[in-house]
Every structure is written in structure tokens, then in C-alpha cells.
Amino acid sequence: MKLMSKKNNFVAAIDIGTTKIVAIIGKKNENGKLEILGMGKSPSKGVKRGVVFNIEETVNAIQTAVMQAEEMAGVKAGKVFVGIAGQHIKSVRNRGYINRDSYDAEITRDDVDALIADMYKIPIDAGEEIIHVLPQSYIVDNEVGVKNPIGMFGKRLEANFHIVIGQIASANNIKKCINRVGLEVNNLVLEPLASSSAVLSEDEKEVGVALVDIGGGTTDIAVYYDGIIRHTAVIPFGGNVVTYDIKEGCSILERQAEALKVQFGSSLAEMAKEEEVVTVPGINGRDPKEISFKNLAYIIQSRMEEIIGAIYFEIESSGFLDKLGAGIVLTGGGALLRHLPQLVAFKTGLDVRIGYPTEHLITDSLKEVNQTMYSTSIGLIIKGYEEVESGADWHEEFTEPEVEEKEEVIEKSVDKKEPRLKPFDGLLKKFGDFFEEKDAKL
Numbered sequence: 139m140k141l142m143s144k145k146n147n148f149v150a151a152i153d154i155g156t157t158k159i160v161a162i163i164g165k166k167n168e169n170g171k172l173e174i175l176g177m178g179k180s181p182s183k184g185v186k187r188g189v190v191f192n193i194e195e196t197v198n199a200i201q202t203a204v205m206q207a208e209e210m211a212g213v214k215a216g217k218v219f220v221g222i223a224g225q226h227i228k229s230v231r232n233r234g235y236i237n238r239d240s241y242d243a244e245i246t247r248d249d250v251d252a253l254i255a256d257m258y259k260i261p262i263d264a265g266e267e268i269i270h271v272l273p274q275s276y277i278v279d280n281e282v283g284v285k286n287p288i289g290m291f292g293k294r295l296e297a298n299f300h301i302v303i304g305q306i307a308s309a310n311n312i313k314k315c316i317n318r319v320g321l322e323v324n325n326l327v328l329e330p331l332a333s334s335s336a337v338l339s340e341d342e343k344e345v346g347v348a349l350v351d352i353g354g355g356t357t358d359i360a361v362y363y364d365g366i367i368r369h370t371a372v373i374p375f376g377g378n379v380v381t382y383d384i385k386e387g388c389s390i391l392e393r394q395a396e397a398l399k400v401q402f403g404s405s406l407a408e409m410a411k412e413e414e415v416v417t418v419p420g421i422n423g424r425d426p427k428e429i430s431f432k433n434l435a436y437i438i439q440s441r442m443e444e445i446i447g448a449i450y451f452e453i454e455s456s457g458f459l460d461k462l463g464a465g466i467v468l469t470g471g472g473a474l475l476r477h478l479p480q481l482v483a484f485k486t487g488l489d490v491r492i493g494y495p496t497e498h499l500i501t502d503s504l505k506e507v508n509q510t511m512y513s514t515s516i517g518l519i520i521k522g523y524e525e526v527e528s529g530a531d532w533h534e535e536f537t538e539p540e541v542e543e544k545e546e547v548i549e550k551s552v553d554k555k556e557p558r559l560k561p562f563d564g565l566l567k568k569f570g571d572f573f574e575e576k577d578a579k580l
Contacts, residue, residue, distance in 0.1 A: 148164065148165040149163070149164060149165070149523055150163045150207070150215035150216075150217070150321075151163075151164075151221075151515060151519050152203070152204070152221075152316065152518075153221045153329075153514045154190065154196065154312060154315070155185065155221075155353055155354060155355070155514070156182060156354035156376065156378060157182055157353070157354030157355070157377070157378065157471065158179055158181060158182050158354070159179070159180050159181075159199045160178070160179050160203060160512065160515040161178045161200070161204040161208075161218075162174065162507075162512075162518070163176045163177070163208070163210075163211040163213060163215060164516070164519040167500060170498075172498045172516065172519060172520065173499075173500050174507050174516075175210070175211035175212075175213065176208065176211025176212075176213075177206070177210065177506065177515075178203035178204060178205065179203055179206070180200075180202040180203045180206075182196070182199055183195040183196075183199065184196035187225060187355040187374045188222075188329075188353070188356040188372065188374075189224040189226070190311040197315050200315055200316065201319050204319060215321060216321065216322065217321065217322045218316060218321050218322070219323075219324050219326075219327055219518045219521060219522040220312055220316060220323050220325075220326055220327070220518070221328075221332055221514050221515075221518055222269060222308070222309060222328060222329065223328070223329040223330075223372050224304070224305075224308055224372060224374075225356070225374040226308055227269075227302065227303070227304050227328065228303050229302050229370045229371070230301050231274075231298065231299065231301070232299045232301055233297070233299070234256050234297060235294060235297075236249065236256065236294075238292070238293050238294070238295060241291060242291070243291075244289055244291060245289065245291070245295060247288055249287075249295055250273075250288060250295075253295060254271050254273065254299075257271040258271060265305055265306055266304065267309060268301055268302070268303055269303065269328060270302040270328055271301055272299060272301070272302070273298070273299055274298045274299060274300055275298050275366065276295065276296065277296035277297065277298075278292040278294070279293060280294075285365075300367050300369075302328050312326065313326075327518055327521045327522075328370060329353075329372075330349060330351055330359060330360035331360060331367070331370065331521065332513075332517030332518045333349060333360070333517045334349045334360045334517065335497075335498075335517040335521055336495035336497060336513045336514070336516040336517035337349060337467055337493035337494070337495055338497065339497060341464075342362070342464040342467070343362040343365050344364060344365045345463035346363040346461040346463045346464060347362050347363075347464035347466070348360070348362075348449075348465070348466045348467070349362075349466075349493070350467070350473075351469050351514065352377060352445070352468065352472030352473050353376045353470045353472065354376050354377050354378045354471065354472075355376045355378055356373060356375070357445060357448070358371075359371045359449060359452050361452075361453060363458045363462075368456055368458050369453075369456030369457075369458070371452040373445070373448045375444070375445050375448065376470075376472055377471060380403075380437075380472075380475075381396045382395070383437050383440075383441050384437055387433075387437045388418070388427065388434075388437075390427065394418050394419075398434060399434075399438065399475070402416050402431055403434060403435070403475060404431070404475075404476045404477050405438055405442050405475050405476060405477045405478045405480070405481040406439060407436045407439050409477055410430075410432045410434070411432070412431075412432045414431040415428045415429060415431065416429055416434075417429075438475070442478065442481060443481070443485065446481065447485075449482075450486050453466075464489065465483075465488035465489030465490055465491070466490045466491075468492050469492070469493040469494070469510045469513040470510055470511060470513060471510065473493070473510045474510055479491065479492060492510060493513065494509070494513075495508065495513045495517070496508055498520055
């Protein structure tokens with residue numbers, strides 16, 4: 139039985155990023171901690187700023203990543219949770235209510251679900267769809283600040299909602315890529331929400347925190363206060379624009395610029411030493427170039443200050459800038475840029491820490507996974523578990539297909555029904571013969 143539970147009770151997720159595509163398979167142990175069974179990664183060439191623009195390239199990358207993950211885990215994924223981001227993502231606040239039939243009946247899960255379902259009907263622009271409806275707080279008969287109304291008595295149930303909206307075309311392109319690989323999309327999850335699940339603690343969410351996930355093509359933001367999501371945003375800048383600036387500023391190849399950024403880059407020019415230089419090989423026998431660490435840091439700092447300005451604007455527009463007791467948590471591949479926490483703290487005046495996705499992982503989980511660049515991937519698994527445990531059936535959602543056993547069961551059931559069908563077959567034959575004879579006589 140233990141073997142079956144290992145194979146059945148797993149969740150699969152795919153993070154379609156601008157620089158990499160990650161497929162990941164995980165399961166929860168008895169203590170509720172997440173164990174990563176398998177992970178696959180491949181370079182992403184068909185995605186730009188979080189949006190799929192080349193279906194074929196993306197499908198090939200997903201196929202490679204999924205095969206690696208399935209081989210490592212020893213299971214076959216059927217349905218997957220997939221992250222969505224991009225400049226097209228926007229969020230709105232809304233308020234809705236329902237009037238119940240009686241004061242005497244308790245508010246049930248069905249009442250809350252009906253109120254949430256009603257929010258999916260709000261008018262939005264053409265070509266857009268609602269991705270998430272996130273309740274912030276409830277009001278029961280003018281009693282404000284209710285976090286969970288289930289079990290309370292009341293006639294009028296109201297709620298404030300945070301609604302995430304995205305473009306239908308972008309969502310459909312993601313679904314098409316997943317379907318082309320032979321998988322089904324269980325649900326699309328906003329990437330900053332996924333990263334928050336993997337990186338932030340409940341205490342941080344309560345006291346107030348802004349999660350900033352710096353990816354290759356986008357920077358995702360999620361603001362929490364009092365344990366409730368308050369604001370989400372996607373900024374169309376990431377680590378790739380820094381690489382492009384280095385490429386242009388130093389007149390070198392893109393791969394050389396990326397290597398320089400990762401190995402020698404710094405976000406604070408004053409911390410770089412003037413006399414230290416790195417030599418970049420010339421192209422086609424040309425003389426090699428010498429680039430000083432100071433100049434490299436100036437290029438990186440100027441672009442990072444622009445990105446931090448956009449982050450600060452989003453946090454400020456959320457209305458919770460002065461309530462972020464836990465400050466900012468940086469995650470994503472771009473968060474590993476040298477001296478970035480110091481620059482963010484200097485520019486925003488908030489506490490800053492680097493967030494690793496260890497909040498829900500078991501201690502002896504795959505070491506490769508415990509990196510900031512996999513925060514979204516692990517968060518998608520956690521979000522998947524939240525959804526599956528809220529009512530979905532394990533065996534419907536995620537099972538390793540046991541083809542032979544299913545075929546045997548089908549054959550047996552058909553065999554049992556065959557003897558009951560034979561008398562009707564004989565009766566139909568007699569009627570057929572009767573009408574044929576009559577036609578011949580006529």
C-alpha cells in the first residue's frame with residue numbers, strides 16, 4: 139500500500155519562465171512537508187517576458203523537462219499546475235454580497251463558494267479572463283473583519299475580493315503548449331502567489347511583507363498584510379535586461395555578458411574595485427577586451443535602480459508601504475546578484491532578506507531544488523496541494539497510469555454483460571428476417 143500511495147499522492151507542476159522551463163513532481167509526507175520526487179529543467183527559447191511567443195520551441199523545452207522529471211520520480215504525470223505571469227496581468231479590488239434565505243441557518247462552504255463564483259461574472263475587458271478570485275475579508279450582517287464566516291449565523295454575507303485578470307490569448311497559448319506534450323492543465327496559478335507559498339512564513343504575511351521575485355523576463359510582486367493578499371503585480375523587466383545592458387555597454391556577446399553578470403557582477407559600484415579587471419576573449423581572432431569590475435557594476439546598478447523604482451511604485455500604490463513590518467523578501471534567479479539586498483534596502487528604506495524555498499521542504503530534499511530560482515516551481519506544487527486537498531480526488535487528478543490492470547477490468551465487465559445481450563441479438567435477427575421475407579413477397 140505504501141508503494142501505491144507514493145505513486146498516487148503526488149502533484150506535478152510546470153514553471154514556464156523566460157530563461158528556463160522547470161517540470162517538478164512532489165508529494166507530501168506524513169508531517170505535511172514537501173518531498174521533491176523528480177525535477178527536470180531545460181532552457182527556454184520560446185518565451186519572452188513571461189509570455190509564450192513561439193509554440194514549437196516552448197513545446198520542445200517542456201517535453202525535455204517533463205521527461206527528466208518523470209524519469210527521476212518514476213511516475214507519469216497526467217495533469218499539471220502551471221504558472222502564469224507577464225505584463226498583461228493586472229489586479230482589481232471588488233466587493234460582492236449574497237442574501238441568504240434565513241437568519242437561523244449557519245453559513246456553509248456552499249454559501250462562500252456561491253459568493254466567490256459570483257465574482258467570476260464581473261464585467262471585464264474583451265479578450266480578458268479572471269484567473270484568481272481571492273477573498274480578503276468577509277462581512278456578516280455588518281459585522282466587519284471576519285476572516286472565516288463558515289459556521290456563523292447571518293442573512294447577508296459580503297466580502298472584499300482581490301481579483302487577478304489576464305489575457306485569454308496568453309492563457310490559451312500556455313494551455314496549448316501543455317496539451318501538445320500530452321498533459322492537461324489542472325489550473326493556472328499566478329506566479330507571485332506561488333513563490334509566496336514557497337518562501338514566506340505565516341508570521342511575515344501577518345506583520346506585512348512584499349515578495350519580489352526577480353526572474354529572467356519579469357519581476358513579480360505580491361504584498362501581504364494581516365495574513366491576506368493585498369496587491370499583486372508583474373513588472374516587464376528582469377535579469378535579462380541587465381544582461382542586455384552589459385552586452386551593449388561592453389560590445390560583447392550575450393553569453394559573455396551573462397557570464398560576467400553572474401560571476402563578477404555587483405549591484406553597488408562603490409563596492410567594486412577600480413583596479414580589478416576581467417578579460418573577455420575577442421571574436422574571430424580579434425584582441426581580447428578588458429572590462430573593469432567598476433564599469434560592470436555601474437551598468438548593473440543603473441538598471442537595477444530602475445527596476446527597484448518600479449518595485450517601490452507598485453508597493454506604494456498598494457497602500458501598504460508603511461505597514462510592511464517584515465520589509466521585502468527577494469527571490470528568483472535575479473535575487474542572487476551580488477550586493478542587491480543592500481541596494482534595495484538603501485533605495486526603499488525597508489528590511490530586505492533573500493528568500494529560499496525551504497519553508498515547506500523536508501530537510502533532506504533534493505539539494506539542487508533549494509535555490510531561489512526554483513521558488514515558483516515549488517510554490518506551484520504547494521498551491522496544487524492546497525487545491526487538491528480542498529476537494530479534488532487524488533485518483534482522478536494524479537495517478538500513474540496502470541494500463542494493463544484497467545484493460546483487464548474492462549474486458550471482464552464486458553464478458554459479464556455479453557450473455558445478457560445474446561437473447562436480444564436473436565430477437566433482433568428474427569425481426570430482421572421477418573421484414574426481409576415480407577419485402578421479398580411484395
